Amino acid sequence: METGFTKWIIVITVVMCCLLELIDTSIVNVALTQMMGNLSATQQEVTWVVASYGIANVIVIPMTGFLAEQFGRRNYYLFSVILFTLASMACGQSTNIWELVAFRFIQGIGGGALMATSQAILIDTFPPRQLPLGQALFGMGVIIGPTIGPTLGGYIVDNYDWPWIFYVNVPVGILAAIFTIMFIRDPERIKNAVRRPFGQIDWAGAFLLVLGVGSLQLVLEQGESEDWFESFYIVSFTVLAVVGLVGFIVRELTAKDPIVDLRVLTRSRNLSIGAFLSFVLGFGLFASVFVFPIFCQRILGFTAAQTGFILLPSALLSGMMMPIVGKMIQGGVPQKVLLPIGFGIFFVFSYWMSTQLSPTAGEDDFFWPLMLRGFGLALLFLPITTMSLSGLSGKDAGQAAGLTGMIRQLGGSFGVALVGTYLERSIAxxxxxxxxxxxxxxxxxxxxxxxxxxxxxxxxxxxxxxxxxxxxxxxxxxxxxxSIITYGQIFLLIGSFFLICVPLVLLIRTARPGEKVDLNAAH
Structure with a gap:
């Protein structure tokens, strides 16, 4: 455990990297029109700037546990920071759309690792009694990052040019790389881990993961613009997703040394429930952040920056609530109590938002519903994370952290895809x-x-x-x-999805006396 100045330098470094990764999932959305003009790209082509990053993210996240043990977590983290930084610079220098798409994919490979590994580094930095604080700092990045992306992107596009949404990553990345070299160290378990020979690595599992999860993410990202299953292209990748995912599941359940150990799901009922709840959390977080800005900009005529500033207070409230919720869990408040409250609050937020939508609505009309959303998310993130990892240790905890991270990202992709499709079709x-x-x-x-x-x-x-x-x-x-009727229906559907998850909480296994979550193994 690090102390004093070193501890807080590490905290600043990893939270900064976590925020960068999540901001970059949404910051480009407000610059797509400008990119189309400058790079002579079509609407269909420019959507790949968003899709390529998401595909790379969701492929890398579940493999981070294996990669960290294979190459050393510090080395892997440093490589990811440098890769993300160089790819950011290359994105800004792109001269055509497909260069930009390729560099965004590389940026996503580095970014996915930053997201998954930052949590483990934070947890190893704090003593056990301060673990809720470490988890809270990580949670702040997860909740705040996607929210401030459009705000920052809107400001940059309004005042500078689109390459600067990538260039702003470079100085932060350089500083993070220097701090990683100077201050971050591997824990003993990682130092003493047995490295697999090159020939014994589960290459078949890795290939099936890339094929299945990558194809699924592509279908979710591109389905709406291609009119879903009316397109041979989408049908083909859906088939590849099914083949790849089924093959991946079979392979990882039977392989001696799988690259992603899915058997951990069969060993922990809480993890199985937590994985589904992580999907729901990602669905609600990303879907609500997706649909609200569209309403504000299309119907109310707000700018991207204005919309981002409306969302910012609720995100900050979530961040401030994280340590409080962590203390509550540490003090013995069961997740079975916190989770139904969080789901109920999110439903109330959704219903409240559906009643506030009108052509004359202003910023003040959304302030308190969004603050309620921030409060509800704080009551969901930490309880789901700690419940998912309860009773796990060593490699199992690491595999569980990677799986829940991937599933949360996929939940977000499903949320955006389903909401986008519902929006277009229900308006008609x-x-x-x-x-x-x-x-x-x-x-x-x-x-x-x-x-x-x-x-x-x-x-x-x-x-x-x-x-x-x-x-x-x-x-x-x-x-x-x-449009107002349709947006109201969407908010009610999102809220209903959260409400029907409440009975699942009854299946959560209550921790035995003295049982702790081995978060130190999570990476």
Whole structure:
């Protein structure tokens, strides 16, 4: 265990890297339009800038336990920091879209390792009595990172040029690499780990993991833009995902030295439940962060930076709540108590948000619902993490940490994909449902058209032009109302998904007296 100045330098280093990795999952979203213009890319091509990073992330995260033991955790972490930094510089220097996509994939390989390994380094840095603080600091990065990405990206794009969303990583990465060399050390268990000969590594498992998880992430990232299973391309990668995942599961359950030991799921009921709850947490975290900015920017006309600043206070509240929740768990408050409260709060947040959506809504209307969201997430993240790892030790804890991290990322990808699809398709359905309420024979509709026509004629339009503009304005009013109904339905669906998970909490095994979570083994 490190103490004093060294401990806090390590904390600053790894939290900084964790934040960088998660910020980069969402920071590019606000710069895609500018990239299209500068790199002469189509809408379809530029989506790969986001997809390639997510695919690389979700492939690397479950393998970090094996890679850290094989090469040494400090060496692997240092390599990942340098790879992420160099790839960030290369992204900013890209001269065409496919260069950028390739460097984003490499950046994602380094970033996935930073995310998974930072947790282990933080935990090893704190003595057992301060483990909740270490977990809380990691949780701050997980919750805050995706939230401030659009804010930071919006500010950079508004004031500079898109390459700077990558260049800002470089000085932080250089500093993190220097601090890693100077201060981070491997624990004894990693130093004494037996390295597998090159020929004995589970290459088949690694290949099936890349094929299955990579194809699944690609389908989730690209499915909406390709019209899902109407596309041969999506159908083909869905088949590859199924083949790869089934093969990966069979291989890892039967191999002598699997690269990802799935048998740990059969040895721990809490881990199996925790893996599913991690999926739900990722779904809610990323889906709500995805849909709210779209509503603010499309319907209310907010900028990306404005939207980010609205989300920021709730993310900061989650961060501040983490140490408090950690102390509660340390003091003996069961996860069985905290988790239902967290799920219930998230449902209330979702319902509250669905009632606040209107064409005239302002920042103040969303402040308290979003603060409630931040409070609920704080009551979910730490209890799910500690419950998942309870009763595990050594390599099992490390494998469990990697699996839950991967599943949380996949949950986020499913959330964004499903919400995006529901949004596009339900807007059309809801428009058809509302059309019978608008009729040229309806006095209210006629009055509205006359008011629009008079207003446009007052601005200098001819009668014919004013009538055409009035019909367009009526259509715009209809579509705005349709959109508000659809966004409200989405929030209710997200909240309902959380609510139906509450009964699963009853299956959690209560820790035996004196049983502790071996988080020191997690990487």
């Amino acid at each position: 359905t809801n428009r058809v449902a509302l059309l019978p309420n608008i009729s040229l024979y309806d006095p209210e509709t006629q009055q509205r058209l006359q008011a629009f026509t008079g207003a446009f004629m007052g601005k200098g339009s001819s009668l014919l032009q004013a009538q055409q503009q009035a019909y367009a304005a009526l259509e715009g009013t209809l579509m705005k109302q349709v």
